[in-house]
Amino acid sequence: KDSVVRDALKRVQDLIARETGAPLRGEAELRLVNALRNAISQSAGAADAETFLSRDVTILLADLRGFTSITASYPAGTVLEILNRCLVRLCEIVARHQGTVHKFMGDSIMVLFGVPVAREDDVKRALSCAVDMQLAMDELNRQHKQAGMPELYLGIGVNTGTVMAGLLGSHLYSEYTVIGDDVNLASRIEAFSLRGQVLISESTFDRCRDFLQTGEPMNVHVKGKPAPVSLREVLGIPSMESVVPRQEVRRSPRVEVKMPFTxxxxxxxIVVPRVRQGLVLDIAYHGVLAELDEDLPRLSEIKLEMILPLVGYTARDLYAKIVSSKAREGRNLSGIEFTSVSAQCNTSIQLFVQLLIQGSENR
Known part of the structure; x- marks a missing residue:
């Protein structure tokens, strides 16, 4: 068992060092060792990973939001301390729920439930893990705030489906991995999540609908899928008296763009004939942040026209009002909320945002 722990520790440390520039040290390393010991003990007797098998797996993908801006604003030592603290805490939670840390991807972590060991309550444990991760980040942020350190947030996506699982590689290098469309879908779901949010697929919800409290289903367009995909937000787990500490008041994802409009x-x-110019800086389902060619008072009403190139649609009869206005570095920045949108325009804006958001950090 000790040799297995040492090998696992080396692999995890190599992954962390590759992504962050340094392995865990001191107390953080000891906590990781304990988490690995627990995980390996729980996985004893697992089936041989040499064979690729079709398995039902629940995939949890968690992404740290705001990490990129922190790396640009704080010393490397501070960045590594924050990242290590977050990763260690998340790994401990995964071990407690008998999940498997599949890999770190920059500031993201992928966790599997159902491989290499399958359990009847894999989906419930995955969702409990996701909620506990958000609660842990909430606690960490309170500590960071007291210490004058920057806050970080998690967006989490969860999907359940059939994957191919097994060992890829050779004696030079090998890695246990999972392959399949449901792995990709988990990544897409995570991309739609806001700060502090847990989003799940309908297939995950169907397996534990009596276990969760969720929001109403929402349909999103996912790259590679011909039809919209239904997602739900996890609000809490009543039996555990757990509530997700949602960090966002926004009603939808948003994405940064540079898109001219009139x-x-x-x-x-009465619509004044004079046509003015603006530049959309970020766009969401219900409004935009825009740079205008002149300062307009708050609550001013306007009619917009903008081209949505990815969906081949021009929004013409789009009415809105200015809800905020400020000057920054000589620019007039206005928060604009849509007030009257046709059904076709609304669908096109949502599709446009969804296509963009799947390749962006700004959610």
């Missing part, structure tokens, strides 16, 4: 001011219910 607008006209509405005065006394």
């Amino acid at each position: 607008f006209q001011v509405i005065q006394n219910d």
Whole structure:
């Protein structure tokens, strides 16, 4: 068992060093060793991983939000301390719920439930793990705030489905891995999650609908899928008296863009003929942040026209109001909320955002 722990420790440390620039040290390393010992003990008697098998697996993908901006604003030592603290805590939670840390991907972590050992309650344990991760990040952020350190948030996506699982590689290098469309879908789901949010697929929900409290289903367009995919937000687990500490008040994802548009001011219910210029800086389902060619007072009403190139649609009869306005570095920045949108326009905006968001950090 000790040799297995040493080998696992080396692999995890190599992954952490590769992604962050340094392995865990001191207390952090000891906590990782303990987590690995627990995980390996729980996985004793697992089936031989040499054979690729079709397995039902629940995939949890968690991504740290805000990490990129922290790396640009803080010394490397501070960044590594924060990242190590977060990764160690997340690994401990995974071990407690008998999951398997599959890999670290920069500031993301992929966790599997169902391989190499399958259990009847894999889905429930995966969802309990996800909720506990968000609770742990909430606690860490309180500690960071007291210590004057930057806060980080998690977005989590969970999907359940059939994958191919087994060992890939040779005697030079090998890695236990999972392959399949449901792995990709888990990554897509995570991309839609907001800070502090846990989103799950319908297949995950169907396996534990009496275990969870969730929001209403929402349909999103996922790359590679011909039809919309239904997702739900996990609000809590009543039997555990756990509530997800949601960190966002936004109603939808948003994505950074640089997209020119035109607008006209509405005065006394009349659209003024003069056409003005603006630049959308980020866009969401219900509004945009835009740079305008002139400062407009808060609550000004406007009519917009903008081209949504990815979906081949031009939004023309799009009415909105200015909900915030500020000057920054000589630019007029305005928060604009849509007030009247046709059904086709609304669908096109949502599709546009969803296509963009799957390749962006800004969610």
